[in-house]
Structure formats: structure tokens, C-alpha cells
Amino acid sequence: MAALVRGLMRRVVALPQAVRSVSGGGQRHEPYRPLPITSPLAGLPRNFRVREPPKPQKVDRWTEKRALFGVYDNVGILGEVSPYRLRALGGRGRRPEAAASGFQIHPKHLIMGPKWLRGWRGNELQRCIRKKQMVGDRMFMDDYHNLKKRIRFLYKRFNRTGKHR
Structure with a gap:
């Protein structure tokens, strides 16, 4: 049995070498020449292309279609x-x-929300102060206390940081 296995092993034809490539294969531009096994590029083709990212396109933002959208x-x-x-x-x-x-x-x-906020603009501190003025007397004690705490915190924050100092 061992002699039979040895005989078959001598007749084994070398399998074709698998080739790794960076670009995923495709057509080669020159015949494949294997590199030595000790090379860091062993298994990679010799000439792989590095693709450049596409250049940014100039887009006309004021075409009729874009200008009249919506x-x-x-x-x-x-x-x-x-x-x-x-x-x-x-x-x-x-x-x-x-x-x-x-x-x-x-x-x-069509605007939904409290009457005292409809169409009004302002930051969070101004909104909290407005809420306290408009509905503060009708709020629950816990909500009123939390609103006053929020106003105190925002007042300190707005006066210490930001462009509104």
C-alpha cells in the first residue's frame, strides 16, 4: 500500500499557483512572473494600479430645476x-x-403649539422666561421649580460663554 501511495505521489502534477491581487484580478498587462518566496510582495502581481479618487465636479446650484424646487x-x-x-x-x-x-x-x-409660542423666535433662556411670565402662576409646584432652576442655569451659562456675552 505504501508503495502505491509513493508511486502516485511521484506522478502528481503541480497545481497552478493562486495569484492574489490588490485590484481584484482582471486583465494583466504583462505576463505573470513569480517573485521569490522571501519577497514581501510574494503572491501580488508586479504592476497593480492605484486608482485616483474622482475629481469634484462643478455643479450649477441655480439651474431652473433646482431654483424652483418646492x-x-x-x-x-x-x-x-x-x-x-x-x-x-x-x-x-x-x-x-x-x-x-x-x-x-x-x-x-397650521402652526401647532402653545399660543404664547406661535410665531415667536428666541433662544432657550428667552423661551423659559416667557413661559414663566405667561403660565407660571398656573404651573404645578415641581414644574415651576424645575423651570426656575433651568432659567438659573441658562442665565449663568449665557453670561459666561458664547457670542452673546
Whole structure:
């Protein structure tokens, strides 16, 4: 049995060498020449290409499509003004935009939230002070205490750091 195995081992043909490559294979530009086993590049092809990242493209941000994106989104929410309504509003001689204030719902009526915050702008400290003035007398004791603590903390923070010093 051992003689048979030795005989078969002598006739074994060398298998083709597996080739690793950085670029994932593909067409080679020159014939494959194996490197010595001691080389750090053993198993890698000799000439692998390093691809450069694509150059940034110049994009025109003011094309008609980009400039008018979302212009008519409010029509679905607020409803469209009919031409008869425009004529009744005096839109014949003027620009139609000037007379087109006849929407069914105005955007300010779609804003949800407390009455004392609708359409008001300000930072967190100003908002907390406004809340204390408007609804402070009707708040629970714990909520009122936490609001006063928050105002104290924000007052210190705003006076010590930031562009509003």
C-alpha cells in the first residue's frame, strides 16, 4: 500500500499557483512572473494600479430645476386660487402674486403649539422666561421649580460663554 501511495505521489502534477491581487484580478498587462518566496510582495502581481479618487465636479446650484424646487408645495396644503377669485380680488391689471392672497387656509393657522409660542423666535433662556411670565402662576409646584432652576442655569451659562456675552 505504501508503495502505491509513493508511486502516485511521484506522478502528481503541480497545481497552478493562486495569484492574489490588490485590484481584484482582471486583465494583466504583462505576463505573470513569480517573485521569490522571501519577497514581501510574494503572491501580488508586479504592476497593480492605484486608482485616483474622482475629481469634484462643478455643479450649477441655480439651474431652473433646482431654483424652483418646492415652490408650489403649498398649493396642496393651502388650496389653489381660482382665476375667478383673482379677477374678483383685482388681479387683472396687477401681478397675480399681489392679488393671490385668497388661500383657504393661511400657513400661520397650521402652526401647532402653545399660543404664547406661535410665531415667536428666541433662544432657550428667552423661551423659559416667557413661559414663566405667561403660565407660571398656573404651573404645578415641581414644574415651576424645575423651570426656575433651568432659567438659573441658562442665565449663568449665557453670561459666561458664547457670542452673546
